[in-house]
Amino acid sequence: MSSNLKPEQTALQTLDPPKSTLGVYGWLRKNLFNSFFNTLLTIISILVIYYILKGSITWVFTTAQWAVITENYRLFMVGQYSSEQLWRVWTCLGLVSLLFGLSAGIWKGTIRNLSIVLIILYLVHTLVPFVSSTGKMWIIINIGIVIIGYLTGPKIPKNKAITLVGWSLSFPLIIFLLNGFGVFPTVKTNIWGGLLLTLLISIVAILVSFPIGILLALGRTSKLPIIKYFCILYIEIIRGIPLITVFFMAQIMIPLFLPEGFEINNVIRVMIGATLFTAAYMAENVRGGLQSIPQGQFEAAKAMGLNPVHSMAFIIMPQALRAVIPAMVGQSISMFKDTTLVAIVGLIDLLGIAQTVKSNPEFLGRHMEVYVFIALVYWIIAYSMSYSSRRLEKSLGVGER
Amino acid sequence: MKKNKSSLSILFASLFLVFTLFMAGCTSDDDASSDESDSTEESGSDVDTSSGDDGEANPSDDGSTLSTIEDRGYVVVGGNGQLPGFGYVDSDGENVGFDIDFGKAIAAAIFDDPEAIEVRPLSAQERFTALQTGEIDVLIRNTTWTTTRDTELGTHFGPTTFYDGQGIMVTKESGINTLAELEGARIGVETGTTTELNLADQFRKLGITYEQVVFDDSDSLVEAYESGSVDAWTTDKSGLVSRQATLTEPEAHKILDEALSKEPLGPTVRQGDDQWFNIVKWVTFATIEAEELGINSENVDDFLDSEDPVVRRFLGDEGELGDMMGIPNDFAYRVIKHVGNYGEIYNRHLGPDTVFNLGRDLNENWTNGGILYSPPFR
Numbered sequence: 200m201s202s203n204l205k206p207e208q209t210a211l212q213t214l215d216p217p218k219s220t221l222g223v224y225g226w227l228r229k230n231l232f233n234s235f236f237n238t239l240l241t242i243i244s245i246l247v248i249y250y251i252l253k254g255s256i257t258w259v260f261t262t263a264q265w266a267v268i269t270e271n272y273r274l275f276m277v278g279q280y281s282s283e284q285l286w287r288v289w290t291c292l293g294l295v296s297l298l299f300g301l302s303a304g305i306w307k308g309t310i311r312n313l314s315i316v317l318i319i320l321y322l323v324h325t326l327v328p329f330v331s332s333t334g335k336m337w338i339i340i341n342i343g344i345v346i347i348g349y350l351t352g353p354k355i356p357k358n359k360a361i362t363l364v365g366w367s368l369s370f371p372l373i374i375f376l377l378n379g380f381g382v383f384p385t386v387k388t389n390i391w392g393g394l395l396l397t398l399l400i401s402i403v404a405i406l407v408s409f410p411i412g413i414l415l416a417l418g419r420t421s422k423l424p425i426i427k428y429f430c431i432l433y434i435e436i437i438r439g440i441p442l443i444t445v446f447f448m449a450q451i452m453i454p455l456f457l458p459e460g461f462e463i464n465n466v467i468r469v470m471i472g473a474t475l476f477t478a479a480y481m482a483e484n485v486r487g488g489l490q491s492i493p494q495g496q497f498e499a500a501k502a503m504g505l506n507p508v509h510s511m512a513f514i515i516m517p518q519a520l521r522a523v524i525p526a527m528v529g530q531s532i533s534m535f536k537d538t539t540l541v542a543i544v545g546l547i548d549l550l551g552i553a554q555t556v557k558s559n560p561e562f563l564g565r566h567m568e569v570y571v572f573i574a575l576v577y578w579i580i581a582y583s584m585s586y587s588s589r590r591l592e593k594s595l596g597v598g599e600r
Numbered sequence: 601m602k603k604n605k606s607s608l609s610i611l612f613a614s615l616f617l618v619f620t621l622f623m624a625g626c627t628s629d630d631d632a633s634s635d636e637s638d639s640t641e642e643s644g645s646d647v648d649t650s651s652g653d654d655g656e657a658n659p660s661d662d663g664s665t666l667s668t669i670e671d672r673g674y675v676v677v678g679g680n681g682q683l684p685g686f687g688y689v690d691s692d693g694e695n696v697g698f699d700i701d702f703g704k705a706i707a708a709a710i711f712d713d714p715e716a717i718e719v720r721p722l723s724a725q726e727r728f729t730a731l732q733t734g735e736i737d738v739l740i741r742n743t744t745w746t747t748t749r750d751t752e753l754g755t756h757f758g759p760t761t762f763y764d765g766q767g768i769m770v771t772k773e774s775g776i777n778t779l780a781e782l783e784g785a786r787i788g789v790e791t792g793t794t795t796e797l798n799l800a801d802q803f804r805k806l807g808i809t810y811e812q813v814v815f816d817d818s819d820s821l822v823e824a825y826e827s828g829s830v831d832a833w834t835t836d837k838s839g840l841v842s843r844q845a846t847l848t849e850p851e852a853h854k855i856l857d858e859a860l861s862k863e864p865l866g867p868t869v870r871q872g873d874d875q876w877f878n879i880v881k882w883v884t885f886a887t888i889e890a891e892e893l894g895i896n897s898e899n900v901d902d903f904l905d906s907e908d909p910v911v912r913r914f915l916g917d918e919g920e921l922g923d924m925m926g927i928p929n930d931f932a933y934r935v936i937k938h939v940g941n942y943g944e945i946y947n948r949h950l951g952p953d954t955v956f957n958l959g960r961d962l963n964e965n966w967t968n969g970g971i972l973y974s975p976p977f978r
Contacts (some may be wrong), residue, residue: 270691279693365796389720450726454733462735465720545723547681555721557819558682560955564846566819 222577258567267565268572269329271556275572278392278547287383289337289397291373296341298369300348301355301362309590312343313583320579321345370402375445388466392547396466400548401535406472408534409527411474412481417511419486430482437479443540445472450544469541477534484526488519521595528588532581618676628742664709665737665869665876674716676704681721684842685949685956686742686762695719698949699740702761702867702884703721708938709883709931728753731870738880739868742836744794749852749868754840756877758867759884761942763962763971765859766798769844772854774831779806779858786811788821788830790977798861805841818843819829836863838950838958845955878925882977886932889974890913890941893966900933914977921977942972 231241269277277288296317303314321338324330330338352358377395378383391399418430437445449472450465459462463471492515500510520527542551553573557566619809669675679699680687687697704714709922717908720736732754742764743749768787770776776785779802789796791814803810813830815821822843825833834840840855847853867884869877890896893911895903903911910917916930923929942965948960963969 223940274689274691274693279689279695281693294644387718447725450723451729454729454735457733462733543723545721545726547721551681551721552689555681558684558688559690560684560688560842561691563684563842563955564822 202438224519263568263571265568267556267562267568269327271559271562272329274552274556275393275549275576277395279390280386280392280395280551281390284379284384284386285375287379287386289341293341293344294369294372296344297348298362298365300345301352301358301365303345304349304350304352305358305362308594309587312590313351314349316583318342318345371407374399388464391466393552394549397535397538397548397550400466400470400473400538400541401531403470404477404534404538405531406482407474408477411478413483413485413516415478416485418491419482420489424458434479437476438483438581442473442537443543444474445476445477446540446544448472466546469544469546473534473538474543477530481527481528484523484530485519487526488521488523489515490519491522501589524588524592524595528584528591532584535581535584536577549576631894665873666879669710669737673711674718675703675707675710675738676718676720676736678722678727678730678739679703679719679870680741681719681744685838685954685958687719687721687740698762698945699742700943701949702740702887703738705887705935705939705945706880708934709879709886711937712928712934714938728755731755731868732807733819734870737876738868740866742743742865743868745864745866753869754871756871758877758880759871759888759974760864760866761884762838762865764836764838764863764865766795766834766861766863767840767859768832768856769825769832769840769853770832771854776832777856777859779803779856780808780834782810783808784810785831786829786835788813788815788824790815790818790821790835794861795805799834802860804898822847834860838956841958842956845957858976875926879927882921882925883931883935885974886914886935887939887942887945888972889977890936891943891972892967892974895936895941896944897936897938899976900936904933910977918935919978 232238273282273285277285280288299310301313303311320343320372324338355361376383377386377391378388384460415430415434418426419434421427421430432505433535446469449468453463453468455468486532496514496518497510500514505514538548539550541548542554545551547555550573553566553569557569609718671889677700679695679697680688681689681695683697683699684943686699687695687699688697689873699717700717703717703719707716708714710716720730722730722736722739722741727739727741728749730736739755740761742762744758744764745760749755768779768782770782776782782803785927787799787810796812796814799812813824815824818835818839820834821830821835824830826847835843837855837859844850844853844855867880890900893903893914895911895915900915903915905915906912906915909918913921914927915933916922920929922931925931928934940948946960947953947961950956960968960970964972966973
């Protein structure tokens with residue numbers, strides 16, 4: 200302060216300095232306590248948050264008995280898949296790790312972040328005490344695979360093509376490994392369970408419904424009346440019934456319709472049901488994308504001499520699909536969570552296994568722990584999906600012109 | 601360009617065709633299903649005559665359940681994966697429970713291997729469809745024997761393995777001892793079960809007014825009961841007992857003596873294959889008979905050189921009891937050796953060493969005052 204002025208004079212002549220808006224204290228004053236009403240709101244909120252947190256933290260660390268999770272961890276992950284055949288699940292996981300590693304090395308960005316999440320999940324599993332030592336060995340191998348893939352990925356010639364082919368072949372390969380089909384001892388689908396089954400059903404439903412959805416959307420916009428009205432009929436019927444109805448039909452009615460001795464496995468039935476259901480919604484999403492394309496694009500494609508197939512494939516579809524990525528990812532996430540409904544029709548997916556585990560007499564009454572755990576698992580996966588969709592939108596510039 | 605357009609339309613046309621075929625396939629099968637049930641009845645009567653012939657059943661009989669099972673190498677049991685004590689999955693991923701053990705007994709009788717079973721967990725709704733369509737060989741899933749199920753649903757019920765009844769749990773503090781004292785109480789039930797109906801029936805009969813509170817599953821029901829938002833809750837007595845053990849203060853609660861319903865639970869097979877029905881029936885009886893004769897899995901070998909003709913016939917040393925059904929004569933020996941007698945099965949899953957500590961009561965052998973009674977093996 201200037202030394203010429205006496206302190207009394209300063210006090211008379213100058214106003215108080217404005218209240219500090221810097222630092223923790225300043226921030227609090229500016230945002231939480233800037234008026235009487237806000238102060239009241241802040242205090243009430245703090246009290247509410249305090250009681251909720253206090254309750255949950257006490258429950259998580261003292262009341263809850265997490266043995267129900269740790270003792271049944273394998274059940275949650277793979278259901279009743281027999282432990283002698285577990286190496287097949289690990290091999291599948293290894294394949295996925297390798298593809299993640301390669302993709303992370305080649306494309307960086309989103310997939311690298313997802314790979315980091317994957318490694319963190321693996322690391323968590325190596326640290327917790329309840330994973331068996333063989334399990335830990337496999338997990339460490341998987342971490343190694345991701346890192347090796349990441350480092351070698353960019354150096355392999357034609358790496359992008361190889362990785363893409365790898366991804367597309369991985370799913371049939373995984374199904375083959377899990378089932379065995381005579382090459383290995385067959386593990387029947389009825390003992391596939393837990394997270395494994397949840398992932399399989401949702402991946403099949405999401406991947407297969409995508410092409411069917413595109414075809415249905417094109418069919419619905421087609422000028423050929425039979426195709427058009429068939430597609431409309433299909434889409435509207437499916438969209439008019441709840442998913443659980445589809446599952447009940449798949450589980451209870453389809454077996455009655457089939458001729459005697461001809462049996463479709465109940466897991467396959469549910470997969471078909473989920474796929475057909477999602478396809479109808481995908482179709483509507485894609486159709487929304489098609490409608491967002493201005494007429495000029497169609498005309499321009501025609502003017503360039505492209506035939507309808509080419510103009511669809513190279514001009515219209517890429518733009519249409521790009522526009523509806525958020526809607527389609529939303530649909531995929533909701534399908535992933537809707538697979539829990541299969542627990543009602545007797546399959547033991549992650550929710551089904553949770554219900555099975557809580558009926559074990561050793562763990563009676565431990566249902567809260569079980570449900571909290573599976574909620575966490577669902578959240579991790581659903582959030583990863585929505586995170587990668589956001590990144591994808593950004594990199595494709597959706598919503599920007 | 602024209603060509604390409606037509607190829608696109610061919611693509612759509614074929615897609616359409618596939619769906620139409622699928623639809624057509626469904627509807628025509630629908631029509632066929634009514635014929636189908638006739639034909640199974642016919643083939644069933646064939647089996648009937650052949651097994652009744654001179655006691656020499658033909659296991660390779662076309663379409664018989666037993667020959668299908670023998671070709672397959674294991675029995676498919678429709679079970680419950682989520683009923684404590686009766687059918688659940690333990691931490692090693694194995695199906696265990698009271699109901700599952702009767703499935704194992706059948707496998708032991710046919711294959712001499714109690715593990716030759718595959719358990720298909722079924723929901724309450726799909727269990728009868730799975731049985732009718734042949735997806736499972738035998739349904740052992742706490743299924744109550746009723747007239748409708750025996751007739752309309754086309755099932756045969758084997759011997760009752762567990763006599764249950766619906767009960768009501770109240771807190772000791774409430775001082776309620778009889779149903780009549782529940783006047784005006786809030787009673788919790790699980791939705792969609794027969795317990796809801798039984799409760800309404802019984803209370804209407806007794807002229808008691810009450811408030812029904814419906815819950816989606818037993819966990820939320822028990823939670824509501826513990827927190828005091830309902831005064832009492834009802835389900836099968838075995839269920840009440842098993843949940844009582846998990847309450848924070850098990851001693852503070854009690855189960856009323858009165859039963860609201862009769863719930864005889866037992867194995868079920870589809871109609872039309874009497875040979876298979878007989879096998880399920882007599883394998884189950886074998887566990888009950890063994891307890892009556894004092895034979896269990898530990899001492900069964902000592903009984904092999906018994907002089908008692910009843911025991912000798914039972915264990916297959918004499919006579920052709922098994923042959924008559926198309927399974928080995930020593931089937932009862934195998935069942936007892938591998939799975940044990942009724943008492944052992946009961947104690948393993950529901951008895952004093954388990955959390956349930958469920959009294960035998962009605963499920964005691966008739967020689968001990970219960971109503972389990974096996975017809976003679978001869």
